[in-house]
Amino acid sequence: MLGLSADALIIMLDEIYLRLFLEVIPSDLKLNCIDVQRLISDYNQGKHSHRLYGELIKQVYQNNPNSTIGFDYGQYLMPSTLCDFSRTLMTCATLQEVFDTVERYHYLLGTSYYPCFRYRNGRVSISFLFPFKRRPSMHQRRFCVEAILSYILNAIKETTGESPAPLAVYLDYSAPTYEALYHKELNVIPTFDSPLNLIEFDADILKLPLRSHKPVLHQMYLNKCIDAWRASERLQEFEYRVISYMMLHHPSAYLSQNLANKLNISVRGLQKRLNKQGGSFSHLANLSRAELAKMYLFQEQQSIDFIAEQLGFQTLSGFRRFFKTEFNQTPLEFISQMSQHSESKAS
Structure with a gap:
């Protein structure tokens, strides 16, 4: 996760996910001085606990x-x-x-x-x-x-x-x-x-209808979630929010003015906050574009022209250069590899 340790895996707004994870963690795993009780009590109070959660998951895989x-x-x-x-x-x-x-x-x-x-x-x-x-x-x-x-x-x-x-x-x-x-x-x-x-x-x-459908409770839970999200927004990394908005509102969000409007700040304010964290608009844009490019090619099987437009590239050659840099192959080579992959599965 951006701004967290390199191995932070997951952040949830309710510590029940952490408590559940601690119940299923192997009993023979040494926690290497992680204060589990503090981790539970401080969860949701800051990014430090989220980092520890990531470290805990990392230790499981280091152990096995x-x-x-x-x-x-x-x-x-x-x-x-x-x-x-x-x-x-x-x-x-x-x-x-x-x-x-x-x-x-x-x-x-x-x-x-x-x-x-x-x-x-x-x-x-x-x-x-x-x-x-x-x-x-x-x-x-x-x-x-x-x-x-x-x-x-x-x-x-x-x-x-x-x-x-x-x-x-x-x-x-x-x-x-x-x-x-x-x-x-x-x-x-x-x-x-x-x-x-x-x-x-x-x-x-x-x-399929849900047997547990309850309109009144649905709206109550949704309102409660929205209130909690607003209250805890400050705990979310700014770069995380930027990438999320790019994913949610592309291609318009690949223009800094449009993204700043979504975040309710000025373009200058956007640039200052990114610079303060050592990031850049183009770097975050490329992180989101790389994942969306795979999604559009593999999941949607869209044309290269369509994908270039959706990812906010002004020219097709610009998209091709970006793709080659990110994946060390051209979009056409990626598509060919996908086809071979599907044929191999079918056989």
Whole structure:
């Protein structure tokens, strides 16, 4: 996460996520002098506790690089037992409303990943992007993705009573030693070493009604979340907010004036705050563009012209140069690699 330690993985607004993680952490793991009680009591009071949370997760993988901690943690992620935002989601009317609510408000949670929902050819897909840090480690991505996928499947089953199997799951890291556990947990054989982390369902699941739908409680939980977000906004890194707004409002947010308007500050104020933290507008723009480029190419399968426009490039050659710098290959080479990847999976 920007402004946090290099290995900070996840920030949530409710310490229940931390408490749950501490319950499933291996009993033989030495915590290396991390004051667990202080970590719990101070959580939400500042960035220091969030850093310690990241360090705690890092220690799990240092102790055992093949740890299944992501799935161990994820099996308990049920909407009814978690934070107010989860309760907001479970009181929606349909899964379509759930996805729309996540798409609109998720960035306010301050997590290290960014979900993108897309609807294409009778399918709904959700990708998990990591725009807040350049090239996060495989363990970072694996922990987050395992937990997120578990939460999605648990949430669908808990709120609808249905257990629709994903049509496909793509993961951007190599298969771990416990690869068979993915098949068991996800009810589908995932494709590893993909360009993107993505889960795909038949779009009919969007019509599924939620058994836990309660309009009054839904609005109450949503209002409570918004109040909490406003109160804790100062704890969120400014650079995190900038990237989130770029992801949410591109391509217009790639113009500094438009972004400053969204943040309710002047362009000069935007530049001063970024300079103070040692960042730059162009650097943060490129972090978000790199993740969105993969999403548009792999998840949406859009044309290069369309993607260049969506990412705020004035010329196609400018986008090509950017892509080559970021991925060490041209967009066409990336597309060709994607095609070979899909053919290999089909065979």
